[in-house]
Amino acid sequence: MESQVRRRTHTARILTMKMTASTRSAMAVFRGWDGYQKSLVHAVAPLSRELLAWRGEAHLRSVGEIASHISQGRIWWFHRVLGQGSPDFAGQVAALRPDEFNAIVENAAELVRWLEATWRVIEEALEAWTVDDLDKTLVQPYGGKTYAIPRQWIVWRIMAHDMHHGGELAFALGMQGVRIPELGDMGGHITEPPLAQL
Numbered sequence: 001m002e003s004q005v006r007r008r009t010h011t012a013r014i015l016t017m018k019m020t021a022s023t024r025s026a027m028a029v030f031r032g033w034d035g036y037q038k039s040l041v042h043a044v045a046p047l048s049r050e051l052l053a054w055r056g057e058a059h060l061r062s063v064g065e066i067a068s069h070i071s072q073g074r075i076w077w078f079h080r081v082l083g084q085g086s087p088d089f090a091g092q093v094a095a096l097r098p099d100e101f102n103a104i105v106e107n108a109a110e111l112v113r114w115l116e117a118t119w120r121v122i123e124e125a126l127e128a129w130t131v132d133d134l135d136k137t138l139v140q141p142y143g144g145k146t147y148a149i150p151r152q153w154i155v156w157r158i159m160a161h162d163m164h165h166g167g168e169l170a171f172a173l174g175m176q177g178v179r180i181p182e183l184g185d186m187g188g189h190i191t192e193p194p195l196a197q198l
């Protein structure tokens, strides 16, 4: 009898966990990325043409090229591959000239505009999806193979891409003596955890 009750409680707990998982927004899992995005924007927004044009070596991306590359990665995976983004965003991407991203690499305001527009696409997708939606797959042929790419794979792909190149940005700005308290000193992790209820 006692073990039956225990088993039933256990089953109920599993069911509750399943229900929680299916209704929870994907954003709940990735919260904090919005803070990282803010630290990127705050690092890029005040930069002059000279600071944006700096590169460590001739074969490396300049500061501005790194910033635009972050937006381009997001456009590729979230918009072109996953089809996310508002009709307005789709219109902006469709209107891009082939050399548009080369033309804005020394223009902080334009770099920030694209970082913000592409972040909105990610934010809207993560808010609209539940945690279970992250398992949904997209069939994509690549290199002679056909993959079933889960949304989770793509989210991690772009989150890692943001942070990998954000670190590069922090290094390139550090080399120029630019103070970047959020992206540099705090590593872009500017979201404070909630306070304990004492």
Ligand code: NI
Residues within 6 Å of the ligand: 069, 073, 161, 165
């Ligand atoms: Ni990259």
